[in-house]
Amino acid sequence: MLPGWTYTERVEELIDGRTAxxxxxxxxxxxxxxxxxxxxxxxxxxxxxxxxxFLSSPAASFVNGVMLQVDGGIIQSTF
Structure with a gap:
């Protein structure tokens, strides 16, 4: 998967560093x-x-070989 900005403890640390x-x-x-x-x-x-x-479930049994963007639309491209 290709995650975008996800509000985690690590992102909070990055934000704290940027604000400092x-x-x-x-x-x-x-x-x-x-x-x-x-x-x-x-x-x-x-x-x-x-x-x-979802990707680990039987519902995705026919999904393979993809890099799925989970980024709220940051990467804007056409495949």
């Missing part, structure tokens, strides 16, 4: 990141897990 360097507020940095995602927000760990569970 820039002097911006945490809220401003989150808003900046959210502005880069066409869906308008970061994903949640549960949303990523839902895709992983």
């Amino acid at each position: 360097k820039s002097g911006e507020t945490k809220e401003a940095e989150i808003a900046r990141i959210n502005g880069t995602v066409p869906l308008g927000r970061m994903g949640t760990p549960e949303e990523f897990a839902n895709v992983a569970v």
Whole structure:
């Protein structure tokens, strides 16, 4: 899978590092990141897990060899 911005503890650490360097507020940095995602927000760990569970389930038995973007539309391409 190809995850985009997913709000995890690690992303919180990255945001804290960015705000320490820039002097911006945490809220401003989150808003900046959210502005880069066409869906308008970061994903949640549960949303990523839902895709992983689907791909691991019998419902996806005919799915193979794909790199699935789970990124709220950040990667804009046509295949």
